Amino acid sequence: MPRVTFIAFDGASRTVEAPEGATAMEAAVRNQVPGIDAECGGACACATCHVYVDEAWQDAAGEPGPMEEDMLDFASDVRPTSRLSCQIVLSSKLDGLVLRTPERQG
Numbered sequence: 001m002p003r004v005t006f007i008a009f010d011g012a013s014r015t016v017e018a019p020e021g022a023t024a025m026e027a028a029v030r031n032q033v034p035g036i037d038a039e040c041g042g043a044c045a046c047a048t049c050h051v052y053v054d055e056a057w058q059d060a061a062g063e064p065g066p067m068e069e070d071m072l073d074f075a076s077d078v079r080p081t082s083r084l085s086c087q088i089v090l091s092s093k094l095d096g097l098v099l100r101t102p103e104r105q106g
Helices: 024-030 055-061 066-072
Strands: 003-007 013-017 050-053 082-084 097-100
Touching: 003 024, 013 024, 050 055, 055 097, 066 082
Parallel strands: 003 097
Antiparallel strands: 003 013, 050 082, 050 097
8 A cells, every 4th residue: 555644834744554546635534634624525626635745756746737737726835846635646656655735725
């Protein structure tokens, strides 16, 4: 199972496991990771699962698609490494992925 480490704005970190095919948002919600609100439940219809992909993982995590980019317009403090965690599908190539949560969501 892929492991994902979420690092909160205050520096606290939490590593969780999720099955391949799950999204990073689903992994966060199932494990009650603080900082991931996921108000739309993963439909890419809000920006409350906004994360920053660690630079070492940017290529593996990929770029946001057009719909995701539109939703990121509603997120706070968007950066070049911003993604919506509902759009990051976990696989073995993302085992060890590091995501940071912003100070506040959308």
